[in-house]
Amino acid sequence: MRIYALSDLHVDFEENWEWVRAISPVEYQGDVLIVAGDVTHKTERVLRTFDTLRERFLRVFFVPGNHDLWVRGERGDSLEKLDALRSVCAKSGVDMEPAEVNAVRVVPLLSWYSSEFDPRCQDRAVPVAWGDYRYCKWPDEVVEIDRHFSSINREPSNGDGLTVSFSHFLPRWELLPDVTHLRFKALPLVAGSGLIxxxxxxxxxxxxxxxxxxxxxxxxxxxxxxxxxxLAYPKERRGRSPRLKQIY
Ligand SMILES: [Fe+2]
Ligand SMILES: [Fe+2]
Known part of the structure; x- marks a missing residue:
């Protein structure tokens, strides 16, 4: 069994969707795929993507990213969207809960970001046009969103074998280049949380x-x-051909 990592599929880009569809239906039948969020905000497309991936891999694990929790032209808030995604996963046989596969523990961690994440960058403001501010809706009782997601993750259990965890957002600021190298200067404020x-x-x-x-x-x-x-946006790949990354 091999384990592959992938995130930010953004299948609304036709190129990305075609790439997903072109993954070999034969090569990975004994393998695990980790999908670390940002598939699309369109639930029916998430279902289509998961069905496609489930045909190609033994197991598929998923956590939603910010784009997946956008509420656009539909009822409800982002936590209801999370519930809808759980139903999609159940329907297509994708795992959102920790599970052991051939003695390897795979642990999905729901997460969000906190503006206090990166000590190198505190004094910038996030542009009001940032999509999450427009399209994510939270119930009034959810004030610190990263803390809320952290609180609904399952309690850790002990295990002897290899443990592979994953989240959409960054667990440490060292995983982000210094702001001088970033095109979107406010990224450190919406990137991760130490709770992960x-x-x-x-x-x-x-x-x-x-x-x-x-x-x-x-x-x-x-x-x-x-x-x-x-997988990222086609324009961000700049000639880099997309591929799955084998991590185990
Ligand atoms: Fe993304
Ligand atoms: Fe994202």
């Missing part, structure tokens, strides 16, 4: 997969390997 790091450490993760920044990454920090393999 706390939870992946509590699970004893050896590898953590993340997404969101659309910047490929592979780095070891304090004994954990952190990996991002985004």
């Amino acid at each position: 790091e706390r939870q992946l450490r509590a699970w004893g993760a050896h590898i953590h997969v993340f997404g969101h920044s659309h910047i490929p990454w592979d780095m070891e920090l304090d004994g954990v390997r952190y990996v991002q393999q985004p």
Whole structure:
């Protein structure tokens, strides 16, 4: 069994959807795919994508990203959208809960970002046009969104074998380039949360997969390997041909 990482599929781009459809239906039948969020905000397309991936992989694990929780032209708030995504996963046989596959624990961690995430960047403002501010809706009782998601994740359990956790958002600011290298200068304010790091450490993760920044990454920090393999937007790939990343 092999484990592959992928995030930020953004299948609303026809090119990305075609790439997903072109994944071999034969090669990965014994393998696990981790999808670390940002598939699309369109629920019926999420279903179509998951059905396609489930035909190609033994198991598919998923956590929603910010785009998946956008509420556009539909009823309800982003937590109801989360429930709708759970139903889509149940229907297509995609895992959103921790599970053991051939002695490897795979741990999806729901998450959000906090503006206090990156100590290098505190004094900037997020543009009001930031999509999440327009399209994410939260119930009044949800004030600190990263804390809410952290609180609904399952309590860690002990395990002896390899543990692979994943989240859409970044668990550590070291996984983001300094703001001088970023095109979107407010990204550090909407990128991650230290609560993710706390939870992946509590699970004893050896590898953590993340997404969101659309910047490929592979780095070891304090004994954990952190990996991002985004499909990203076609214009961001700049000639880099998209591929799945084998992490185990
Ligand atoms: Fe994304
Ligand atoms: Fe994202």
